[in-house]
Amino acid sequence: MTQAVSQPGARHVVIGSGAGGATTARLLAEAGEEVLVIEEGPRLSSADFAGSKIDLMGTLYRDGGVTPIFGRPNIAFGEGCCVGGSTVINGALLWRPPADLLARWESQYGLAGLGSAEMDARLAWLERELAVSVQPERDVNRASWLLADAAAQLGWRSELAPRGQRGCRNSNRCPTGCPTGAKQSMLVSFLPAAEKAGARIVSGIEALRLVVRHGRAVAVEASKGGQTVRIDGEFFWVCGGPMQSPRLLAASGIKAGAGLGLHLNLKVVARFDHDLAPHQGTIMAVQVKEHADRGILLGGSNFDPVYLAATLASHGTEVVERVAADWCRSSIFVAQFKASGRGSVGRMPFADRPLPRYSLTGDDIATARLALERMAELLFAAGARELFLPIVGSPPVHNLDTARQIAGAATAARLDVLSVHALASCHSALDSSGRVRGLANVVVNDASMLPEAPGINPQLTIMAMAGRNVQRHLESAS
């Protein structure tokens, strides 16, 4: 067996640099602790985000943005794999977790303090630090206003979305990194703050497994440029995300990966009679929340010919060419809903890779049909002339009755489903402070520690929960 080369460690080793890892690193470093952050992906700067979108997808995303979640149907999952994690490639939508959700989590899962004033203060601090605000109305793009107006016409509830940004210039490149640095991803916010407080960040290191001795982790074994390295530490914060964290725990002999929760996305392309300039203005500025009680959120999605072609791919090249030829009259919309079932993240046979699984439940299919029907109703009310639904083999739709028929007959196998929010895949292995049961010095502090999918864009919830766990650790250590 090859001997691992020793790499300088730290008292706290944070594995991963996304929303959970960056929050952990900053709070620990600002409390005077010695912190090392290791990140599998590369470190880029805002100036690097101006290039080809498809090249950037290859650089910034794990598996180029198409990690398969196996099931019926197979779901394409996208997550960041770079310094800053998925916060670099998300839409910066920072919704506060509703008070009733936190209260339920506190009572149902024994997560003390979630409904407290302290949690409220932590959320308010995060919102200040990330400059959370709604976009000035003049910046909101036309497609978003169309949604808001149509919602008002139907008597549906819609809201301007809170986003973490300082001086957004509407470059409409959120999914491939903000080239102006306006989006307050961890790359430009919490990680620099952590470094200022003394934390070290090393990119290009993939954690392979924790080395466990007598019920404690003593080091993390990792791969760096093809070489196996060993990084010693006293405390280990596993923040590799919903797929990699359970994979790391499993590789370390700890049972994890059950209870995977998901938000599922269905993308719809709509064509209008008039010019929408869909690439201008802030794209994801409005969310229609009328059906939030069914876990359904409706909104706009980033627009670019690349995304238009990708969204229409299953409709055939002829459709792609026709719609792209007058792209100004089209826009992309997304219906997001919370999956009702639980999946799992196992280990791939003969390969040290996660094997995520989820199959749509009967409830999911019913919710997907309803989400598509409601989206069609909203878009036709907004004046759409033609819709392309994410159902493989479905024809273009020109009226609401046909949309209802087609959506109502959608089956799991024919739904074209994406996800960018996977959560809760380690929760069952953790105590109420995020510590791994049986390993007192290992905390999982990312999306995988949440007890379930929150039904909203989860970044702020993840950061607040990560902050809570760091606080509890510091209190118990003092």
Place this chain on the structure above:
Amino acid sequence: MNLWIAAMAALAPALLSPDGGRRRKVLLAMADSAFPAGALACGDMAGRAALVVESRIDGMAFPMRIALGILLKLFDWSAVASCGCRFAEASRSARRRHESMACRWKPIPFAELLRLVRTLSLMVCYDDPGMRRSLTYTEPEAQR
């Protein structure tokens, strides 16, 4: 070198002509046939499509990569059989072979792989500066 690559290499001079529109059409046809491997012989843009698809696939789960390897082998065969035409127009015998393989490898999502390759090929095509110019698409940031 298999027959398909040889056939594409023979066509390369035409595909490499300055007529970007023709190259785009070839790439779009490839997106329809979901056949990136042959694109390696077809010049800059199509070659880039193949590389992007392959680099994405390099990062994919192990069984998916095996499945795709098999799939591309099958496409080599069917594409030759159909003289490089669209997969949908491939000969019945080729399609029967696909179906029988798909049955044998039932847990492997062939249809999704096809969709993935098609999607990636289209994304590369619409990321191309020439294509974007032809659509008169200008980046919002550049307008400021």
